[in-house]
Amino acid sequence: MPDTTIANHELNLASQSVEAKNTNAAEISKQLRANRHKRESRQALLKHLFLGFFAILMLYPLLWMMAASVKPENEIFGNLSIWPSAFHWDNYAHGWNRMQVSFTTFYANSFLVTILSVIGNLISCSFAAYAFARLTFDLKKFWFALMMMTLMIPYHVVLIPQYVLFLELGWVDTYLPLVVPRFLAADAFFIFLMVQFFRQLPRELDEAAMIDGCSPYKIYWAIIMPLSLPAMATAGIFSFIWVWEDFLAPLIYLNDMNNYTVPLALRLFVDQDSQSAFGQMFAMSVLSLVPVILVFVIFQKLIIKGIGMSGLK
């Protein structure tokens, strides 16, 4: 009997100590967790501070340019402020009409070239991508390898013969040299982007449609295209931005100021540097970025996903 009492007693003690240990352990782990939580949130705060500061640093040049576009001329240089002492909105009106040809024409030209180019890119690149991703035909691998190689070729290598060709055709000083190549899938990057996307669509769709007697043309239009709107939008957005900002091709092919696109017109400000119209120059520079920034803000999610998908520049 005493044995059992002692044993019981010991058992009690043991269980008590276990309990104590348990509560101890629970407390310690709670505290540890709280500590870690505190440490983590402190770290997160530090990170936010760093990232926020860095974001401001990154955006500062853009903010400064926006301010400079409405500053009085004598306040632009040697001045770090992004808040003008007075707002000279007339820089925009004067800049718009500063050249013999007004920016209305330049914008109309830029939009025309850009929209036609985007349409060309979407049609021709999705055609090629559909063939590469979903159809079987002889020499497919060979052509695909060649297509991938053209991604690497610098535009400068084909520039001179292309110029001679378009000159012979009488296309210089028209928009044809800027637009027609896009209808011939010259921006092969978008083929690559779309191939990546088309390959992810389930094959069964094509097969089922085929059994129902759908032709490959019908499958492209009725199945692949409706399912590929995100990829098409991504390609469309990027080609919009790249064509809008394109400088080299317009520089070579457009001579008459009436045909100039916006980047070419901006360059005229640089050449007239000495006549000091910096406010107007910045005003027109800011305006030239507006379409790109708008597209970026509206389609930001698609753009960022698109880069993850293909590694665009």
Added chain:
Amino acid sequence: MRKFFVRNLPGYAFLTPWLLGFFLLALGPMLISLYLSFTKWDMVGDPQWVGLAQYEYMFLKDKRFWQSLDVTFTYVILAVPARLAFALMIAIVLDKGIRKIGIYRALYYLPSILGASIAIAILWREIFNIDGVVNAVLINFGIQGPNWIGNPDTSLYTLVVLAMWQFGSPMLIFLAGLRNIPTELYEAAEIDAASKAKQFFSITLPLLAPVLFFNIILQTIEAFKTFSSAFIISNGDGSPADSLLFFTIYLFNEAFTYFRMGYASALAWTLLIIIGLFTAVSFYTSKYWVYYENERD
């Protein structure tokens, strides 16, 4: 015969625009420019065959050619690592420990999307001017900065800074790569008390190698092709004192200012060969340092 058409017709029908473009705008012009590089031609009359004379002049006599190589390679060697280092650093900070990174991602990416535009090149000219923003900052520290753009010793660095400013897209690609590294690896490393630096060099970097490789190739080719911003900042001719004479700018002026089409074609093919060699060597050496997870030995 019928079978042959049934099998091939749809594929080639869809491929037609690209095939036309490939032959008329890529392969054809490339071969023609190869031919032109062996000739002398000012676009008046017929090209005159001169054999290797253009290349001989280029490599043996033309100081500006070597200057343009010097400028381009210096730029590539400085700008690509700087941009990638920035991109990787920010991607690592963004990757763990904080939520709501969307806004930073977008803000950091914005310069990349605007950076190629003429507007930004114009802005850069004025920021680095003698009385520009950069010197206005320096003056607060009692430093009188130079005319960064006008001074041949510093002008190239303004373009390197411009390149660094546009680290957005490699950052996004790094971020996607970092997200694919299993967290268990870091947890195991924590238990083994591996330092953060050790974790970076033993886990992050090796597993990120394929992404890093991809970024290096892409960014280097991109850097070799730099044109618009350098053109605006250097007044179109590589000035001051040829310090911004990028290969592409030299080529452009030979072709479209002086109409030396033969020589410009030889320059174009040299550029193509440089980029081709770089890509080939990178792919060849990549098997020694790029580890692909799903690869079997």
